[in-house]
Amino acid sequence: xxxxxxxxxxxxxxxxxxxxxxxxxxxxxxxxxxxxxxxxxxxxxxxxxxxxxxxxxxxxxxxxxxxxxxxxxxxxxxxxxxxxxxxxxxxxxxxxxxxxxxxxxxxxxxxxxxxxx
Amino acid sequence: xxxxxxxxxxxxxxxxxxxxxxxxxxxxxxxxxxxxxxxxxxxxxxxxxxxxxxxxxxxxxxxxxxxxxxxxxxxxxxxxxxxxxxxxxxxxxxxxxxxxxxxxxxxxxxxxx
Numbered sequence: 143x144x145x146x147x148x149x150x151x152x153x154x155x156x157x158x159x160x161x162x163x164x165x166x167x168x169x170x171x172x173x174x175x176x177x178x179x180x181x182x183x184x185x186x187x188x189x190x191x192x193x194x195x196x197x198x199x200x201x202x203x204x205x206x207x208x209x210x211x212x213x214x215x216x217x218x219x220x221x222x223x224x225x226x227x228x229x230x231x232x233x234x235x236x237x238x239x240x241x242x243x244x245x246x247x248x249x250x251x252x253x254x255x256x257x258x259x
Numbered sequence: 260x261x262x263x264x265x266x267x268x269x270x271x272x273x274x275x276x277x278x279x280x281x282x283x284x285x286x287x288x289x290x291x292x293x294x295x296x297x298x299x300x301x302x303x304x305x306x307x308x309x310x311x312x313x314x315x316x317x318x319x320x321x322x323x324x325x326x327x328x329x330x331x332x333x334x335x336x337x338x339x340x341x342x343x344x345x346x347x348x349x350x351x352x353x354x355x356x357x358x359x360x361x362x363x364x365x366x367x368x369x370x371x372x
């Protein structure tokens with residue numbers, strides 16, 4: 143089946159620093175990728191939709207200047223948490239529907255655990 | 260905006276017991292429905308999905324789900340669970356005219372050997 147990877151799997155950083163998380167589709171192309179945030183014992187909340195070659199679409203309440211998204215190619219999207227603070231600590235998950243699949247199935251990455259001290 | 264509710268936060272049962280997890284959604288239009296599973300330390304995997312046709316959907320690992328349109332429900336079932344079914348289960352809904360998935364809060368299932 144299709145595989146989505148994320149790097150790093152976990153990161154610990156100091157407050158005020160920026161952290162970049164990569165999401166790659168390994169064996170398929172994706173013009174769209176989704177970034178979710180998952181709180182403990184909570185659902186996945188969609189943060190933004192990453193679009194290859196154009197600006198990302200952010201959900202209401204998500205600060206676009208804080209969570210920078212770049213969809214550099216058909217297999218790579220990056221999420222940069224700028225000036226991270228402890229409240230940004232969370233589990234970040236990306237997903238990607240294969241190009242042309244009409245979003246009928248999304249393949250999820252393993253997630254990145256971010257801890258901001 | 261649509262919402263998805265899962266009735267059980269944590270379910271504990273013994274091997275060979277039957278499992279049913281509730282899922283209800285609020286959206287008036289046509290929807291696509293999904294159940295995902297997240298095993299400990301692993302990424303989300305698709306268990307089964309419903310788009311149209313037979314409302315009883317069979318998925319992987321012996322799971323099935325039934326779409327009841329009048330009740331806005333898509334409950335997940337397995338007749339006899341195994342220890343390896345211990346995982347987090349998420350119901351998700353996508354309006355057929357949209358690309359966004361909305362997830363329920365998840366149900367933790369613990370199967371005791």
